[in-house]
Amino acid sequence: MMAITNKLHIKDPLHTLDILNLVLIVVSILYFAFIRRSEYEKFDFYENEMQTEDDYAVFVTGVPILLYDEERNKMVYSQELRQMFTATIQNWLQQNRNGSIDPTYLSYVQAAQRYGHDPSNPPRIVTHIDLCWNLTELNNYLRNKEDLKDKIE
DSSP states (O other), X not given: OOSGGGGTTSSOHHHXXXXXXXXXXXXXXXXXXXXXXXXXXXXXXXXXXXXXXXXXXXXXXXXXOOOEETXXXXXXXXXXXXXXXXXXXHHXXXXXXXXXXXXXXXXXXXXXXXXTOOTTSOSOSOOOOOOOOXXXXXXXXXXXXXXXXXXXX
């Protein structure tokens, strides 16, 4: 029914199709703008009302390489590393306890109170440590190794 040959009785069928295309484009733009706005509203809701990994995950660089346990097929984490991170966070909490205006600390206090925790003494600080490979360091190491090999040759 939409073919141009079926529109012989209309004086200018291409003009009609152009108008329909324009209407479809405008409706599509409005639809996708609405979808995008609703997705941002969902993101804001989950970010502000629910606890996510971003609320408690920390990325730390410069951690020394630990031993690899071949029997368990994983990296060995010493208890000292976990205690060091816990002590660092507890020191940060202690420093910011008295009238801090640090936005990160204020956000932490609001989240802790929302979940019924004492902000100065959280129930758990460091629960799990994951190591990730920093490929930049690996690439620099391999490049330096090749440069040294070329010098020796």
